[in-house]
Amino acid sequence: KQEVTQIPAALSVPEGENLVLNCSFTDSAIYNLQWFRQDPGKGLTSLLLIQSSQREQTSGRLNASLDKSSGRSTLYIAASQPGDSATYLCAVFPGNAGNMLTFGGGTRLMVKP
């Protein structure tokens, strides 16, 4: 059974820092990996989707990388801003059997002014 882990569970950084959020998964047979942002009391917003054949995806100050063989993905946020404060979740979609996303528990990020 696929398990997705995100470390750390919470992170607090000063504004302007570059930071890395980690996601690991136990079964490397994935179709894609997705990063989401969740603001308090709100639903999830899709940030980046990386297909299994890709190594990375970029959107603005966000860069997500995927190393399928080692079961790892990182989300890099450049020049962090207070508006980046949110919970970030990663989720994997299976490449063989199954038809559902498996989510990690999320990393709660606080960027202090």
Added chain:
Amino acid sequence: NAGVTQTPKFRILKIGQSMTLQCAQDMNHNYMYWYRQDPGMGLKLIYYSVGAGITDKGEVPNGYNVSRSTTEDFPLRLELAAPSQTSVYFCASSYSTSGDTQYFGPGTRLTVL
């Protein structure tokens, strides 16, 4: 487009009561999903639908029922509410497969006392 909408936003139920959580999307998506999110945890899939008239169980379906009579609507029914069903419920949709980008509603916070 309103995207994915959910009602109600909040609800308190007594043990044994029943209720229906409403979900609608106006993006003409074929796939729709119901998730629950417990504090500090990732999302777990309850049920999903690949089109009108077709539903299937997710990871945690016990205590819930769904129907999909139209492309737009995907209500979730709780029968005989239990304290273990206290959670935040999210509805989501995607155009084709579950591996596509999923669009989430704002959530319904349910408390069972």
